[in-house]
Amino acid sequence: GKPVVILGIETSCDETSAAVIRDGKEILSNVIASQIEIHKRFGGVVPEVASRKHVESISGVVEEALEQAGVTLDDLSAVAVTYGPGLVGALLTGVAFAKGLCWSKGIPLIGVQHIAGHIYANFLSGGMEPPLIALVVSGGHTEIVHMPAHGEFSFLGRTRDDAAGEAYDKVARSMGLDYPGGPLIDRLAQEGNPEAYLFPRAWIDEESMDFSFSGLKSAVINTLHNAEQRGEEIVQADIAASFQASVVDVLVEKTVRAVNKTGVRNVVVAGGVAANKGLRARLTERAGQEGFHVHFPTLDLCTDNAAMIAAAAFPLYAEGKFHDLDLNAIASLSL
Ligand code: KG4
Ligand code: ZN
Numbered sequence: 001g002k003p004v005v006i007l008g009i010e011t012s013c014d015e016t017s018a019a020v021i022r023d024g025k026e027i028l029s030n031v032i033a034s035q036i037e038i039h040k041r042f043g044g045v046v047p048e049v050a051s052r053k054h055v056e057s058i059s060g061v062v063e064e065a066l067e068q069a070g071v072t073l074d075d076l077s078a079v080a081v082t083y084g085p086g087l088v089g090a091l092l093t094g095v096a097f098a099k100g101l102c103w104s105k106g107i108p109l110i111g112v113q114h115i116a117g118h119i120y121a122n123f124l125s126g127g128m129e130p131p132l133i134a135l136v137v138s139g140g141h142t143e144i145v146h147m148p149a150h151g152e153f154s155f156l157g158r159t160r161d162d163a164a165g166e167a168y169d170k171v172a173r174s175m176g177l178d179y180p181g182g183p184l185i186d187r188l189a190q191e192g193n194p195e196a197y198l199f200p201r202a203w204i205d206e207e208s209m210d211f212s213f214s215g216l217k218s219a220v221i222n223t224l225h226n227a228e229q230r231g232e233e234i235v236q237a238d239i240a241a242s243f244q245a246s247v248v249d250v251l252v253e254k255t256v257r258a259v260n261k262t263g264v265r266n267v268v269v270a271g272g273v274a275a276n277k278g279l280r281a282r283l284t285e286r287a288g289q290e291g292f293h294v295h296f297p298t299l300d301l302c303t304d305n306a307a308m309i310a311a312a313a314f315p316l317y318a319e320g321k322f323h324d325l326d327l328n329a330i331a332s333l334s335l
Pocket of ligand 1: 118137138140141164168169183277304
């Protein structure tokens, strides 16, 4: 039959992105306009600035995505857009733009939950079919999700305080590194000694699949402060490696718990921290030892992008699950 061509739009945080995906899996284009250089100056994302930049960029980014894909608006089967969670002003830019396109072309609108999008990034690179365990690790979320079928999610565990990416960014900031700090700490960690410092690991209790990173964050910040007060030199690579070892240890072992508890032996990893080299190596190693499968998105699809949003919309399109044109952005939309 006719191919299903979905335009995806993502504006939940600091990337304005548009992508065209054919039949749920084939990326025809994935354009990402990053605002990182702007937000770096402030050490984090400034919501008002983000909204204004999305408004400035969105139509150019969508045009470029269509052009690179070699399609026109008339070729589109549907438009998919992130409608939460995220910064409400930022989300609204994408939602309003998507609604306008759907109204003018008379095509279906599909609202996508951002975290579902991150999970579906796996399907763009030969990921596995449900039932799945998804380890979600982004700047705003850290969760272990059981996904028995497409579109069905239940939580096995979640963070009780900071998200993993947030802990990376805060620790990086205290080390004087730029925003976002995750990739920089990851790079430094490759050259450091992960046993130089013994930072805490919050297991919570033997059964729990919940996370807590605020104690770890404080421990790193205290170590830095104490060293500064005593006039001691610290080796940044050792701090980075020891911090990363603590984060990765807990993420990986709780994922192993989820596999053993549910008997679901296919694991996908989702969100910006899925790009982390230490996490990829250790989880792959443990999967080999424990005899389960693990899949990571390609590096460019770990952080925010519209290709994953269009991919997540594909099964919804197939089931005719569309939204009305009164779709609203929801800052705290859950899976
Ligand atoms: O999923 P994402 O692009 O945005 C959210 O939805 O939050 O994730 C961004 C987060 C940031 O906190 C960033 O520091 C982190 O992902 N991140 C990493 C790496 N690459 C991005 N954290 C650790 N290691 C990385 N290589
Ligand atoms: Zn994200």
